[in-house]
Amino acid sequence: MNGLLSWTLWIPLGGALVLAFAPPAKHALIKGWAFLVSLGALGTSLAILANFDKSNGGFQLVEKHTWIRAFGASYHLGVDGISLWLIVLTTFLFPICVLASWNITKNPKMFFGLLLALETAILGVFFSLDLLLFYVFWEAMLVPMYFLIGYWGYERRVYAAVKFFLYTLLGGLLMLSGIVVLGFQARTAVGHFTFDYTVISHIALSHDIQRWLFLAFFAAFAIKIPLFPLHTWLPDAHTEAPTAGSMILAGVLLKLGGFGFLRYSLPLFPHAARVAVPYVVTLALIGIVYGAIVCAMQKDLKRLIAYSSISHLGFVVLGIFVFTIQGLQGGTLQMVSHGVSSGALFLLVGFLYDRRHTRQIDDFGGLAATTPLYAGLFLIVALSSLGLPGLNGFVGEFLVLVGSFARNRAWAVIAATGVILAALYLLWAYQRVFHGPVEIPENKTVPDLNARERLAILPLVAVIVLIGVWPKPFLERMEPALERVRARVVQNEPAQPAAALTNVGTGP
């Protein structure tokens, strides 16, 4: 089908522009329109899913038009098995974000306008097959997110917003210098200046240049994902952002880092990626364990979830950088799973905050008796986040562990402690919030979830179960594209028995 990607990409921004002319006082109209627009983008992204050929590892539904001829930059969109599920995840989370933000009373027109603009920018990053276009969306994303945190966030919102902006901008700018250099490398190789991914991914770069460019791109992606020790923006931004902002940050924005590794760092700079493995894996393992330990000490529920992201995204980085197909699949699936689970967790904490205006774990206790439905759903989501078999978190983490075990047992063992610690901190927090006697009087009268909130959370829980029991449709669509990435990054890799890597599932 023609133009499906463009429709998905521009529907949200179009909706936002229409919203600019809406009467500011008509809150219901604004919210309804934002919900409708985000559903529209979800619809077209499901059409992308339906039209996606699962046996094809290349780019599909490609659209290409000239944009800036002088720079060899084009409006080039496409989707492959890596971006497919992240796109669906994005469009799936946004309507839920709209529902989660139903109670926004501070300038809702601007809030929903920025939210929709953010959706376009994020989708643009996933769709772009042109590095300049990719970069434009990458940076454009900062502005709406900055305002969402800074204008609608909690107490320390300004600090968090500025920190988020500067961290991400710095990484992005270093990547920009890398992109410019790549453009010139392309000119040397193919004779004309171009930023077309499909051209650039075929040129051979010298090892020296690969190392520099890998570092430039790595700065952007490692900050985004975030990798220890570049993670310090994350707890602040996630904690201070409004519920919808935290959901998007944890659900989608962090994944841009992992996506960047898979789409750019590994295929474009395979040699440098191989050289970087021990360093990156070490940082990822530190992140997994450190994030989990820090989680256990948090008093603020939202901050706890924020730190758990650092730990979970460590698995993603580990899976990507072990270069086995299980690891890659696990890492990619873990991105989708974490997007759903952490989105759901932030949503649930947001509901609780709406009721009690506090996020301190100590302010709760015994909520299971007053809000049984809420407690039950929270338990499912928490279990999915800690990787209980049968729910989504397990599949990705298990694949990552299998994939890394084949490469280096010690890595798998250290990573596995992250899973154990996750059970510890999540169940402990759950116990303190929901079990025990109700000691604080306000907790006796907390109402359970209303219809809107159920409508928001139930789709997430459904997906959590779906991925947990039937991951095949997800994995099989990723596999051809990830196999290409793996083949490219391990090509000519000395002293790595490729057969042993790919047969882990069946071999001894």
Place this chain on the structure above:
Amino acid sequence: MATPIIAWRAIAPELTLVGGGLLTLLIDAFRPRIRRDVLAALTLATVGLASWFTFDLHDKRSVSMQGMFAVDGVALFAKLILLSTCAMAVLISYHYLSRRRIHRGEYYPLLLFSTAGMTLLAAANDLLLVFLALEILSLALYVLAGFSRRDDASQESAMKYFLLGAFSSAFLLYGIAIMYGATNTTSISGISAVAAQANSRLMFTAMGLLAVGFCFKVAAVPFHMWTPDVYQGAPTSVTGFMAAGTKAAGFVALLRVFLVALGPLQWDWRPVLWIIAVLTMVVGSVIALTQTDMKRLLAYSSIAHAGYVLVAVVAASHEGTSAALFYLVVYAFMTLGAFAMIIASAPGGKERLSLSDWQGIGQRHPVFAGAMTLFLLSLAGIPPTAGFMGKFFVFSAAVQSGETGLVVVGVLTSAIAAFFYLRVIVAMWLQDPDPEAMPLGPTPALVAGLAVAAAVVIVIGVWPQGLIQLARNAGIFTG
């Protein structure tokens, strides 16, 4: 010596500007009570006519007046930037001057004379004409900077600008004299022909003095000290004009002198300008972090931007020249936009100059704050705004010339610079409004100017192809 042939057609834009300026001056002298909007309209008409003459020259490139006056792509492109700057300045000045009760008739002729000096500078193909043009533009600007006679700050600004400007002119003139001593010519093409064989000690001295003179004009570090004081004290509309116009004209002359006349010696001057570019970017961005006055903040921002243009100069290539031209267009519109916003922020004569005056404007006037945010994001170089495309063009030209290190410095300082632009955005949107905040004072002319600037910033940010192509076609020196 034969009677000089005057290429009337080639100098038609300058003649129009000077003629229009004299006409406005005379009308004001004989009819002092004439409505100011007649003078403003006359000025705009003059600029329009000059633009038409300039545009009409696009296929008649030449070097005339005994090699002194170049009509080439760079000159024409720069003239169009300068004329748009002048037109924008008229639009943003009109109500500002009335409000501050300094709406005197001579403002418009001075603006036109200064613009004429700038366009001459852009076309000057001889060091003597470079000096003359620089003086024409500066003299008018000295007066304009002190236009608010009862305001001590404005007087101080004019005095400072005059003293330091005269100082820098002296450097320049001394450099020209030594250059003449070394090469026996003041013609740009003549110097270029013999630069490599000339006495290198004299050449280097001359080169250094010329660099100092130009760096003063474009506000490059360490010759930037005057900028914050002068920008702060001068009437805001003049500051905007000065920031955009002087920079554009100064850089075009600098490009012509260094790339063409001293082109053969580029391996000698590139390291020097490399260091100046790095210093300018770093000092401009870092000192801006501590500013709390909007005009001073924009002054340091203009210093940092001079650094980015210098990156394109150091690239020393056709691509670099094109990138510099492109950047100057973008810079002119975004910086004039930002200064226009400062003017628009003041209803009763008192502008919101302190950062704290901008607190909470976004909550009361979202459209106004939105436009200011757009200009600030563009100055910070965030896509999809023109500022990003300008930076990208400059950086890619520098990488092409092998100056990747310079690009990395540029990139890092951009991140620093983003912080101080963000401070304004934070104040506007994320801080609570002052309960006694005054209303805004936008007027039709100002809104028109702002709309043009905002449209340029967005359109070039999303679809820069046309302007890039234009800049590439124009980025060629002849003569």
